[in-house]
Amino acid sequence: MSLVKIGVTMVFIPTPVKSQKSQASGGEKVSIVALNRESIPRATALSLHLGLEGLCDSKVASGLVLEVSQSRLGLRDYSQHRSRALTVDSAGRRYPSAGKDLLSRALGKHCHSVIDATAGFGSDTFDFVRRGKQVCAIERVVMVAMMLEEAAEEFQLRQRDGEIRVVCGDAIDEIRVQRSADVIFLDPMFPDRGRQSAQPRKAQQMLRRLAGEDPDASTLFQVARQHARKRVIVKRPRNAPPLGDAPDIMHKGKSVRYDIYLTGRTSR
Numbered sequence: 001m002s003l004v005k006i007g008v009t010m011v012f013i014p015t016p017v018k019s020q021k022s023q024a025s026g027g028e029k030v031s032i033v034a035l036n037r038e039s040i041p042r043a044t045a046l047s048l049h050l051g052l053e054g055l056c057d058s059k060v061a062s063g064l065v066l067e068v069s070q071s072r073l074g075l076r077d078y079s080q081h082r083s084r085a086l087t088v089d090s091a092g093r094r095y096p097s098a099g100k101d102l103l104s105r106a107l108g109k110h111c112h113s114v115i116d117a118t119a120g121f122g123s124d125t126f127d128f129v130r131r132g133k134q135v136c137a138i139e140r141v142v143m144v145a146m147m148l149e150e151a152a153e154e155f156q157l158r159q160r161d162g163e164i165r166v167v168c169g170d171a172i173d174e175i176r177v178q179r180s181a182d183v184i185f186l187d188p189m190f191p192d193r194g195r196q197s198a199q200p201r202k203a204q205q206m207l208r209r210l211a212g213e214d215p216d217a218s219t220l221f222q223v224a225r226q227h228a229r230k231r232v233i234v235k236r237p238r239n240a241p242p243l244g245d246a247p248d249i250m251h252k253g254k255s256v257r258y259d260i261y262l263t264g265r266t267s268r
């Protein structure tokens with residue numbers, strides 16, 4: 001590894017030891033840079049762990065770059081002029097009024113635990129935890145899971161209710177071995193989501209570039225149905241076809257729809 005200093009953002013050139021595609025993300029190539037001298041050891045370790053190419057100067061960066069500081073991981077798109085780094089935000093959203101709270105209706109009255117099997121950057125995950133649920137968040141893109149875990153640790157220090165556990169792996173396998181949950185929640189990539197997405201566009205676009213499509217979403221759905229104690233919830237764009245057969249219940253919002261598949265003997 002060599003150290004280089006150029007301007008304010010500088011740093012190191014480690015040698016990747018693993019293929020990024022299999023270790024860090026399923027999609028686009030990502031580089032890594034330390035934002036200051038103190039974070040060089042962390043960036044070096046991450047570079048080796050994730051198999052990312054280290055940049056000596058963010059000025060030469062193009063495309064997606066994982067920016068490392070001691071306290072934060074951020075993803076910045078250097079091909080976009082003046083773009084800001086995306087960090088996982090665990091801060092609260094405002095809940096809609098009771099009658100309009102589709103997610104609350106989708107979860108049902110007797111939900112205590114949730115497996116968020118497609119956790120991504122965790123906006124749904126943190127929503128569940130803030131509602132006092134025990135959440136197991138599963139994400140298979142290693143870099144995304146690490147960003148989520150960092151935010152989850154920080155969140156857990158502030159929040160007393162709810163519990164969050166981040167698992168890095170494929171939910172098709174993990175659902176079978178993790179503690180079972182009342183609800184399994186799925187929000188797979190939708191090929192043509194575009195403006196229909198209920199998520200912040202920037203986070204959604206980043207995820208798509210990192211994770212690619214989710215061609216095995218139907219398999220995940222089948223596994224979820226076999227393992228959810230009470231229900232499977234599938235989040236879809238409002239007018240998209242269902243992921244599986246016709247759901248037992250549907251809650252439609254302006255841009256998003258929750259399809260509910262009952263698996264237990266609980267009442268609706």
Ligand SMILES: C[S@@+](CC[C@H](N)C(=O)[O-])C[C@H]1O[C@@H](n2cnc3c(N)ncnc32)[C@H](O)[C@@H]1O
Nearest residue numbers: 118119120121122123124139140170171187211
């Ligand atoms: C549309 S995003 C989910 C966004 C998320 N609900 C949020 O609030 O940020 C889909 C995510 O699920 C992940 N994913 C899809 N299939 C998965 C699987 N079988 N196991 C684990 N993660 C999966 C993808 O890598 C991607 O990050």
